[in-house]
Amino acid sequence: SYELTQPPSVSVSPGQTARITCSGDALPKQYAYWYQQKPGQAPVLVIYKDSERPSGIPERFSGSSSGTTVTLTISGVQAEDEADYYCQSADSSGTYKVFGTGTKVTVL
Amino acid sequence: QVQLVQSGSELKKPGASVKVSCKASGYTFTSYAMNWVRQAPGQGLEWMGWINTNTGNPTYAQGFTGRFVFSLDTSVSTAYLQISSLKAEDTAVYYCARDSDYDDDAFDIWGQGTMVTVSS
Numbered sequence: 001s002y003e004l005t006q007p008p009s010v011s012v013s014p015g016q017t018a019r020i021t022c023s024g025d026a027l028p029k030q031y032a033y034w035y036q037q038k039p040g041q042a043p044v045l046v047i048y049k050d051s052e053r054p055s056g057i058p059e060r061f062s063g064s065s066s067g068t069t070v071t072l073t074i075s076g077v078q079a080e081d082e083a084d085y086y087c088q089s090a091d092s093s094g095t096y097k098v099f100g101t102g103t104k105v106t107v108l
Numbered sequence: 109q110v111q112l113v114q115s116g117s118e119l120k121k122p123g124a125s126v127k128v129s130c131k132a133s134g135y136t137f138t139s140y141a142m143n144w145v146r147q148a149p150g151q152g153l154e155w156m157g158w159i160n161t162n163t164g165n166p167t168y169a170q171g172f173t174g175r176f177v178f179s180l181d182t183s184v185s186t187a188y189l190q191i192s193s194l195k196a197e198d199t200a201v202y203y204c205a206r207d208s209d210y211d212d213d214a215f216d217i218w219g220q221g222t223m224v225t226v227s228s
Binding site: 001035037042044084086088090094096098099100101102 | 143145152153154155158167169170171203205208210211213214215216218219220221
């Protein structure tokens, strides 16, 4: 089955930039989406269609795509950004959706 | 406001069945597909599949065929997930999530999650 691979963890100091990658063979053909999940809460969509930001999501969240890798960038990280982040996309046929393995962002 | 409200936590014995509900409000239920997502304790998100809220046609992800059934009651804007022959490894939080306004491959509205615990 199709897989999206993320680093297990990223650590960053407040005010610095966090970058989270997500790799998958079908990413050149399928859009990627990013979710933030805090402990005990449901996920929240923070990026759609690789780089678009839903209303209400701070500008410090941005997304980009290059080949088989997409990247979520959090600029000027704040303590409240500490959470798990998941990428999500679809297989090459577009039939089945899949989540990435997840990345825990720690704000030092 | 637009929201999905799920049924409460369940404690079941192995071999039993469970039915989780997801009630939509604040939008036209049949205008958006509904997805189901599983999260085992301390683990990541798994997409289980989706159901077309117009036709009732379900699509199941690999690993979620056979014991898992998605259904609807459009008269009360509610989607259901039924799991039969429960196993310990079914212990997880189950979320319903609506296809988004931005793109129907993303999920913009999520239920609060339903914890299903399978234990003897």
